[in-house]
Amino acid sequence: MKVQDFPEFLSALGRQTGSFDPVHILYHHLFQSGYLHFGFWPENDGKEVDLGALVERFRSAQTRFADELLACFPTGTYRLLDVGAGQGRFSSELASRGHAVTAVTPCAYQAEQIMKRYPAVTVKNARFQEVGLTLPPASFDIILFSESFRYIALSEAFPLFDRLLTPGGCVVIADWFVHAGAKARHGHDHDHHLLRKEASERGFTIAVERDVTKNILPTIKLTYDVICEFYMPLAGYVAAKLSQKYPRLYRLCLSRILRWFERRVLPQVPGRSDPDVFAERYRYYFFVLKRAQPAA
DSSP states (O other): OOGGGHHHHHHHHHHOOSOOOHHHHHHHHHTOSSOOSOOOOOTTOGGGGOHHHHHHHHHHHHHHHHHHHHTTSOSSOOEEEEESOTTSHHHHHHHHTTOEEEEEESOHHHHHHHHHHOTTSEEEESOHHHHTTTSOTTOEEEEEEESOGGGSOHHHHHHHHHHHEEEEEEEEEEEEEEOSSOOOOTTTOOBHHHHHHHHHHTTEEEEEEEEOHHHHHHHHHHHHHHIIIIIHHHHHHHHHHHHHHOHHHHHHHHHHHHHHIIIIIGGGSTTTTSHHHHHHHEEEEEEEEEEOOOOO
16 A cells, blocks of 8 residues: 555545455555465475565665765774764764764764763764854864755755864765755755755865665665555554444544644655655765865
8 A cells, every 4th residue: 555545545434334344454455465364385485474584684784884884984083973873873883993973863862872872972962053063163074974964954064064174074974865856855855966066165075976876775665665565554454443443533533634644644755765756856875075175
């Protein structure tokens, strides 16, 4: 079931007057075979149903991503600011390689977990736009954005780069960018053409530019498949059970559910979630922007 089809599915449940079977609805949308039975698997063929192997392959892809991005870093050890540090694993890896790492995250829970798990990493619980004004000037050699750059407007980011970076320092970016046919929105996407233009005007050169779109597309497809083939059918099953047991309550809540879904969920789906549209409209880049050295 595609995410775009879910509002009509919910509305159809609200119009349901006869009896129906939520399990039938789940099987219909999840397996799409027309059967309700258990299926018959070949003997001694555990690979057929090994979700663990798929998860392990995804873990390997994440580790490989970190290795490929690290290969873009200049050699040596540096004072490094990891903006949008997430769970802190990358910050920890950088610290283990001798870098002095400060991790920035606006999420209090993430900050707490990083401090607990990775004591070698200094943690700042704030937005980059806020903490960047409190850190000492010229205190970092590298500023890293791993899928966090798109949340910061270029007009806010570059003045902070000028403030925080040492002369000749670098900004390392791994993120997706608008390529064609999609609208860049602050807080979601940047146009990679505008990034190059802004960098040039601000005195930065592009030391590394690597298009890795094809290397991350399998993750986009996996995410899209999980949403459409698992989450949405399961959500449909839950909605069907609610409609079956409490039809009046379901109809009473339906309009609010639809408004929430259409405002909060549907806008996130086009482009970045559909692998075919992503490949057409977006590019995923590794960029290293190098700040100019002062004239001798």
